Amino acid sequence: MASLTIRKLDDAVKTYLRLRSARNRRSVEEEVRVILRELIEGREEPLTPFAVPPEASPAPATLRPGAVPEASVTLIIGGGIAAFKSLDLIRRLKERRIEVRCVLTKAATQFVTPLSVSALSHERVYTDLFDPQSEFDAGHIRLARDCDLIVVAPATADLMAKMAGGHADDLASAILLATNRKVLLAPAMNPLMWNNAATRRNVAQLQRDGVLLIGPNSGEMAEAGEAGIGRMSEAIEIANAAEKLLRPPLPRPLAGKRVLITAGPTHEPIDPVRYIANRSSGKQGFAIAAAAQAAGAEVILVSGPVDLDDPGGVKVTRVESARQMLEQVQAALPADIAIFAAAVADWRVANEGEQKLKKTSAGMPPLQLVENPDILATISKLTEKRPPLVIGFAAETEHLIDNAKTKLARKGCDWIVANDVSPASGVMGGDRNTVHLISKNAENNGEITVDSWPVMTKEQVAIELVAHIAKSVTAKSADKPLEPAS
Numbered sequence: 001m002a003s004l005t006i007r008k009l010d011d012a013v014k015t016y017l018r019l020r021s022a023r024n025r026r027s028v029e030e031e032v033r034v035i036l037r038e039l040i041e042g043r044e045e046p047l048t049p050f051a052v053p054p055e056a057s058p059a060p061a062t063l064r065p066g067a068v069p070e071a072s073v074t075l076i077i078g079g080g081i082a083a084f085k086s087l088d089l090i091r092r093l094k095e096r097r098i099e100v101r102c103v104l105t106k107a108a109t110q111f112v113t114p115l116s117v118s119a120l121s122h123e124r125v126y127t128d129l130f131d132p133q134s135e136f137d138a139g140h141i142r143l144a145r146d147c148d149l150i151v152v153a154p155a156t157a158d159l160m161a162k163m164a165g166g167h168a169d170d171l172a173s174a175i176l177l178a179t180n181r182k183v184l185l186a187p188a189m190n191p192l193m194w195n196n197a198a199t200r201r202n203v204a205q206l207q208r209d210g211v212l213l214i215g216p217n218s219g220e221m222a223e224a225g226e227a228g229i230g231r232m233s234e235a236i237e238i239a240n241a242a243e244k245l246l247r248p249p250l251p252r253p254l255a256g257k258r259v260l261i262t263a264g265p266t267h268e269p270i271d272p273v274r275y276i277a278n279r280s281s282g283k284q285g286f287a288i289a290a291a292a293q294a295a296g297a298e299v300i301l302v303s304g305p306v307d308l309d310d311p312g313g314v315k316v317t318r319v320e321s322a323r324q325m326l327e328q329v330q331a332a333l334p335a336d337i338a339i340f341a342a343a344v345a346d347w348r349v350a351n352e353g354e355q356k357l358k359k360t361s362a363g364m365p366p367l368q369l370v371e372n373p374d375i376l377a378t379i380s381k382l383t384e385k386r387p388p389l390v391i392g393f394a395a396e397t398e399h400l401i402d403n404a405k406t407k408l409a410r411k412g413c414d415w416i417v418a419n420d421v422s423p424a425s426g427v428m429g430g431d432r433n434t435v436h437l438i439s440k441n442a443e444n445n446g447e448i449t450v451d452s453w454p455v456m457t458k459e460q461v462a463i464e465l466v467a468h469i470a471k472s473v474t475a476k477s478a479d480k481p482l483e484p485a486s
């Protein structure tokens, strides 16, 4: 079929495609293919750009009836005690929107029933090479080729021997011989069987043939008192490996870049038990850290007190006060990009009480406030080690754009992400954000541009911001490598 090039897409459609493809971890081209397929097959997902899914309805873990799966796997379940883990594997694959059709060897049916496999996969289960129902049109050839990947779990010593020898005397081995798809084996057997010279020979032969292996892991065996290499990999490990094979890795436009991010509120102590704080949840800063990490950056996140887990692969430093935050930010330099998403308290108490303040008849204790260091302004105005791109946030309750433009000039940063945090907006603590990206164009006499984005989830804002950063960094990229942080 001829390839299709679409020109003159308007910006809203391009942004929608970028967000949707990033969310689904596909290339934009592949996302367009999926959309076309969905349209043609009558799936009724609206094509309204930025239609954000309702808060209370998370993505379904399994495919909706009639939904188009993105990839399909033929899962061959061999006859071993580890076959019970394959039931979980079916669930894990389906969670990843991978359609699973299962084949059980005769021995496998001694460990798991076709009924439970069928109930989990929502598909009929295949067990017999000579089944008239599926073989009237050479069903084993369809099972071998109408899929994107074949996974064998557990791959027993016997099944691997058959594969290595090119046997095809049952449905599983016939499929493995007839396939032109990648094959991923998850071996599981007793350590003596795994180490046996015959198995070693077969494994080596299969690897030469291009067959891929995951595991086996070492650990306790089902046989009492035995341990060693031979345990099948966990279902989640196999599902992750399958997903990697099925979906090419995302582009990593920030690979080699160091991104420093602040997030959350700060707590400014009044005495050992009381503090001044604000309602920032840290969600936006954490989402930016995750998006930058996914884009390949080395990410350092300096966070005030928040109730959020560390994003995977990100170096997180937790602090309490503005002064601690500044200290950690300075220690993390140099960075290529610094994003100050924290809601830093502007003031702190001048004389923090060493003991808990007591109620006295003298009335309320006077709280003398002093100004906190401005982290964004301090870093923006550095002469040495200033990150080439410094981005601030402006949380405003009125005159959003004007205040943000003034802030951009006053703080000396390059971009400001302005957002309305009036109580009616629900931004503080909520999951969505409506932002305006205000940037100073150094190449154009410092001209200020305002790019207003539609309402998005904080994750989508993060992905979009990282996409803008990647574009700007790529455009500039005459960068020299950074010194390691002190």
Ligand code: C5P
Pocket: 262, 322, 340, 341, 342, 343, 344, 345, 346, 372, 373, 374, 375, 376, 377, 391, 392, 393, 394, 395, 407
């Ligand atoms: O609080 P304000 O509106 O001035 O915050 C604007 C930007 O400045 C935000 O990016 C915030 O993280 C940063 N900021 C800072 N240190 C402060 C106050 C604000 O880094 N003391």
